[in-house]
Amino acid sequence: MNEVPLQLVEAPLEEPVVRIALAGALGMFLGLEREWSQKAAGIRTFSLISLLAAVFTILVVESDIGESLLILGGLLVIVQGVLLAVKGLLGEPDASEAGLSLTTSVSMLVAYGVGALVAAGFIVEGVTVAVLSSLLLVLKRELHEFAWGLSREEMRSTTEFAILAFVIYPLLPPEYPLDLGATTLDLEPQVIWLMVVAVAGIGIVNYAIVSSYGGRGIAVTGFFGGLASSTAVVGTMLDHVRQRPAAASYAVAAILLANAAMAARNLAIAVGFTIGSGSPILFEAVVPLGAVIVLAFVIAGLTADWRQSGEMELESPFSLKNALGFGAVFFGVLVFGSLAETWFGTLGFYATAVASGFVSSAGATTSAVVLYRGGELAAAEATIAILLATVSSIIVKAMLAATSSNQRFRRQIAIYSAVLLVGGAVASVIFVI
Known part of the structure; x- marks a missing residue:
């Protein structure tokens, strides 16, 4: 009788489709603040990035495809983030706005990492990274005020x-x-x-x-x-x-x-x-x-x-x-x-x-x-x-x-x-x- 609840809790997370869905949800969660801040990359972009990482990770783990596919996906996200950051630096006269473009670029790479973690079975780790990253994004003003207020x-x-x-x-x-x-x-x-x-x-x-x-x-x-x-x-x-x-x-x-x-x-x-x-x-x-x-x-x-x-x-x-x-x-x-x-x-x-x-x-x-x-x-x-x-x-x-x-x-x-x-x-x- 005690084994049934345990199986009900663990079994869904063992299914690749469940991990893919969770990766997409966490990517959406990360992109929520960026969407609210009206940045170029928002909910859809972040969710797609996490889904991409989850798909590549599952292909690497479950098939004979080498790890180069996962690395390639990460490089594509980095290139996309760099292009977005450069666009922000060239197009935003305000230094703070340009800094936010850099933050968005890094957040995209974090979303990719979260998707890879969840797909690889590191559920708690992936959720923790997503929550902490979102917290850092939401507390932007408070963190800046704290840092600027330090002697x-x-x-x-x-x-x-x-x-x-x-x-x-x-x-x-x-x-x-x-x-x-x-x-x-x-x-x-x-x-x-x-x-x-x-x-x-x-x-x-x-x-x-x-x-x-x-x-x-x-x-x-x-x-x-x-x-x-x-x-x-x-x-x-x-x-x-x-x-x-x-x-x-x-x-x-x-x-x-x-x-x-x-x-x-x-x-x-x-x-x-x-x-x-x-x-x-x-x-x-x-x-x-x-x-x-x-x-x-x-x-x-x-x-x-x-x-x-x-x-x-x-x-x-x-x-x-x-x-x-x-x-x-x-x-x-x-x-x-x-x-x-x-x-x-x-x-x-x-x-x-x-x-x-x-x-x-x-x-x-x-x-x-x-x-x-x-x-x-x-x-x-x-x-x-x-x-x-x-x-x-x-x-x-x-x-x-x-x-x-x-x-x-x-x-x-x-x-x-x-x-x-x-x-x-x-x-x-x-x-x-």
């Missing part, structure tokens, strides 16, 4: 992030044994680098959100700013309090939310990077870090008037120097933490986690997760290390806030930071230790 710094940062995520990451080996003399540390370079990229990616998303909505609420400023750099939030609020002493309660709330964001980021790393790792998920970190997050939100909600707003400008969405610095801190914590654990036991790694938390709690968190994934730390030990790094990060922000000349601001930050630390400590004692 030089934003463009450089985006390019650097792309290199880290899509060039360096695939080149790294999955595993690499590092001989430290006293012990051998089994590193996972791809996992380590993926964590670096993930933290940087959070920063980019945060930059976009704060740039768009930062002036509409201090919650956005504090929480999303804290995802990228909680220290930046403290520095901004110090300046805000200096200029407007009456806004101290709002600045306190922003720093509390930055602590909540920092704890949420560490929790996401602890849980997210243990899913599918072969080791149990670090659920032990949920309650203690969750306590810090909840307390920070509750105190911020009770102490600030949310009708007020505050802005925070981030210097850059992503910095290669900062990313490499994070990587260096993370790698150093990993190596020296492993050595400290070998020499002094688990207490040595705890001390390293506290020290590294003053620089980057995310680095200490990722180090603990990697050691836990490798079986060098137990779940409770990894969780305690993460909590110690989180504690030291909260203390750093309190120390920075203590440099303010506003006594009320200093006192509130000190008191509420202590509340967060006590709450996290109580949760740790009850649920972890």
Whole structure:
């Protein structure tokens, strides 16, 4: 009984006539936007191109005809596209209109590729290419506005992030044994680098959100700013309090939310990077870090008037120097933490986690997760290390806030930071230790 529905779903796609029809439909879908934009090639042209690719592909697959027929069809589409592009360049005085002719020419070749994919049996791939291509055509104005609105710094940062995520990451080996003399540390370079990229990616998303909505609420400023750099939030609020002493309660709330964001980021790393790792998920970190997050939100909600707003400008969405610095801190914590654990036991790694938390709690968190994934730390030990790094990060922000000349601001930050630390400590004692 269970086999009949499966056959009904799969059998039609195995028929060449069904794949030809699907190829024509996808070509029509691709040509819809070009027709709507009143270009020379529209629904009929694109549909015919996809049908041509499907016919040639089926002839190559199902008969003895060589692949030269498929290549010839592709060359004909390229020649047709080139002629159309040249006509557009010569006949359109507007550079943007000429660019659209080039886009139409490339889209014709994409339609040919979609038809070939579907006819060859790559149904999901062909549909995906068609949908993404159509989306790019429809979002022309939005994409252009986005690209033209980027500053030089934003463009450089985006390019650097792309290199880290899509060039360096695939080149790294999955595993690499590092001989430290006293012990051998089994590193996972791809996992380590993926964590670096993930933290940087959070920063980019945060930059976009704060740039768009930062002036509409201090919650956005504090929480999303804290995802990228909680220290930046403290520095901004110090300046805000200096200029407007009456806004101290709002600045306190922003720093509390930055602590909540920092704890949420560490929790996401602890849980997210243990899913599918072969080791149990670090659920032990949920309650203690969750306590810090909840307390920070509750105190911020009770102490600030949310009708007020505050802005925070981030210097850059992503910095290669900062990313490499994070990587260096993370790698150093990993190596020296492993050595400290070998020499002094688990207490040595705890001390390293506290020290590294003053620089980057995310680095200490990722180090603990990697050691836990490798079986060098137990779940409770990894969780305690993460909590110690989180504690030291909260203390750093309190120390920075203590440099303010506003006594009320200093006192509130000190008191509420202590509340967060006590709450996290109580949760740790009850649920972890």
